[in-house]
Amino acid sequence: MELQHKDSTQSKGTCTCSWCKGSGKRGRRTCPDCNGLGTLYLVDCPDCLGTGVSRDRGVCKTCKGKKAVSSVEADRIHTAREKYDGYLQNPAGVFFKSIACYIAIAFTARSVWDQMCVTLEFLFDAEMIFPSGFILLLALSILFKQWNNLIKGSTNDADGSKPRTIGTVLFIVGILTAIIAGPVTSDGFGWMESKAQNTLNDKILKSSSVQCLEVELSRKVDYTYFGKAQMSNGESKDIVARFVKTGRSHTRHSHLKFKVTVDLL
Numbered sequence: 001m002e003l004q005h006k007d008s009t010q011s012k013g014t015c016t017c018s019w020c021k022g023s024g025k026r027g028r029r030t031c032p033d034c035n036g037l038g039t040l041y042l043v044d045c046p047d048c049l050g051t052g053v054s055r056d057r058g059v060c061k062t063c064k065g066k067k068a069v070s071s072v073e074a075d076r077i078h079t080a081r082e083k084y085d086g087y088l089q090n091p092a093g094v095f096f097k098s099i100a101c102y103i104a105i106a107f108t109a110r111s112v113w114d115q116m117c118v119t120l121e122f123l124f125d126a127e128m129i130f131p132s133g134f135i136l137l138l139a140l141s142i143l144f145k146q147w148n149n150l151i152k153g154s155t156n157d158a159d160g161s162k163p164r165t166i167g168t169v170l171f172i173v174g175i176l177t178a179i180i181a182g183p184v185t186s187d188g189f190g191w192m193e194s195k196a197q198n199t200l201n202d203k204i205l206k207s208s209s210v211q212c213l214e215v216e217l218s219r220k221v222d223y224t225y226f227g228k229a230q231m232s233n234g235e236s237k238d239i240v241a242r243f244v245k246t247g248r249s250h251t252r253h254s255h256l257k258f259k260v261t262v263d264l265l
Contacts, residue, residue, distance in 0.1 A: 084153025
């Protein structure tokens with residue numbers, strides 16, 4: 001069932017921008033919603049068309065019976081309605097998009113978790129956790145926007161309970177996928193194992209005919225890791241790998257500087 005759309009162009013006064021609380025700033029940046037003005041225009045509510053009454057003759061859930069919403073909110077409602085109408089016309093599209101997000105989450109969540117297990121600073125360091133962290137957040141944000149559009153787009157639609165439920169379930173499955181692919185399936189050593197293997201081959205065994213095929217770490221004490229290295233000649237060597245933070249870069253985009261050292265025992 002397709003909802004009616006109406007352009008909200010007639011001003012009904014102004015209201016304080018709810019995102020910046022009238023300050024015109026969001027953090028250190030100019031608020032993108034009000035362009036630094038601190039106020040927004042009020043326009044007819046797109047869901048009740050400015051009547052304050054919903055289709056079932058109750059109070060409009062979107063404007064709470066006030067008949068008007070901010071111009072920014074009206075634009076978001078129009079966008080949500082278009083996405084919702086698109087779902088009604090092609091429900092399979094929502095599921096295919098969700099599956100693509102789940103695949104991206106499954107491939108990146110473990111990498112992000114492994115890095116976080118080394119040091120939580122990686123979580124706040126965009127350059128170090130990129131691109132896996134960026135892909136993970138992008139996939140989760142797509143699922144969140146999809147859920148939000150299905151919720152907002154069907155607010156006053158009597159037949160919208162099923163799409164709302166579907167959007168909620170798909171978003172929750174995305175979060176569960178991240179949890180299962182990260183903390184549940186990972187031992188927390190994967191990232192350090194890869195770094196230790198690269199360090200062995202590039203620095204310690206660089207001029208040797210023997211190469212490290214695999215590193216398996218079994219335990220850690222602070223930033224010191226213990227395990228074994230499987231060599232190309234069939235030998236298995238005990239190793240100690242250490243994650244050493246050397247400070248932060250002093251470039252415009254500061255990021256964590258570190259090195260991984262490995263000792264063969």
